[in-house]
Amino acid sequence: MQTLEPILAEHPFLQGLAPEYMQLLVSCASNVRFNSGEYIFQTGQAADKFYIVRQGKVALETPSPTHGELTILTVGPGDVLGWSWLVSPYRWHFDARVLEVTRAIAFDARCLRDKCDANHDLGYEMMKRFAQVFIERLEATRLQLLDVYAVHT
């Protein structure tokens, strides 16, 4: 049977991860596919997984008082989807709706949290990688908030 290891090793989020950690991750990982229009998760549901996207496009949506459902970000190949699994109360804050057929690797959150608790080196490695994603998303959100294309009078 083909293992997920080579697929994980190719993904930008996990590039360069030591083989022993990769083996630990594989035991929490599964291959998943979602069709266009499907919700991968919805606001308020338990955040029991996170995903690294291999193919496709997913919109993160939230209801806005003036514009109905607003897409705040799309994620695609090479991106990570979901970090609510990392922080209590482990609930999703947005809806994730599939725009184009999406193939991803799903990680079972409880399995991964247990492994990170048992092996802090793995936990630190994962935290460093997620911190990078947090910072990039935070910077992008700040830039979005600046509304740089508006006419400033």
Added chain:
Amino acid sequence: MLSTLDSFPARADAHPMQPRLYRAHKRHRETPDTFTLELEAAQDDAPFTFAPGQFNMLYVFGVGEVPISICGDPKRSNLLLHTTRDVGMVTHALSRIKRGDVIGVRGPFGTGWDVERAVTRDVLIVAGGIGLAPLRPVLYSILAQRERFGHVSLLYGARMPEELLYMPELQKWRARLDLDVAVTVDRGTRHWRGDVGVVTTLIPKAACDPARTTAFVCGPEVMMRFTIFELQKRGVSDENIVLSMERNMKCGIGLCGHCQWGPHFICRQGPVFRYNEIRDWFALKEI
């Protein structure tokens, strides 16, 4: 310094302060507040030559004059194209120009993008909002001699889907196999099936070899600042990051000092600069 005014002189017979008459051939709405004017010479048929990145001073008689980049194909010299956003008095007056109306044109002025220096290299064209207008001639030039360049990508960001410029052309470019086009908006609605996120998020994914990449960047200054960070993170060197700057202008030819920015007059030494030339000024607040 890039190709200067001297290498692209205003039309030989015209004094650079004297507007020449151009007649509106067509006005085409691009987005709710942005339109493209196609102008043809009202006085003579001499071709209008310009380098991608240069601008004209457009004069609405009795209202005022504004600098606007030339956004047409450098090879099509009979029509002069300007895409303009209606933000104030003069641009609003331009938005009301009808077919047959006559305006004054001075130019072309300023430095160009120097597309020739990017030959054999990978090219990233990063545009934000109306910033696609001054970059469109770069794309025309590259596509006219596509085989001379490496990988070419257009990364374009706008505020909302309705504010994307040149939609029919974007679709055509997208269909080409020799050009990568990535478009993103800051705010998406349900009907938008493209990417949502700021334009800088497209940079890490763009196919290019940073060591042999030239990036042409135009958009609001904050957007350009963040774009520079991302390009540097990827390893594109400062002298290969090329930007177009904007400041208020009056004469457009380096006489009045209105557009002074540090040691530079943007109308003459710019508007297109390499980042290494302006790094020290770019970081300073409000000069």
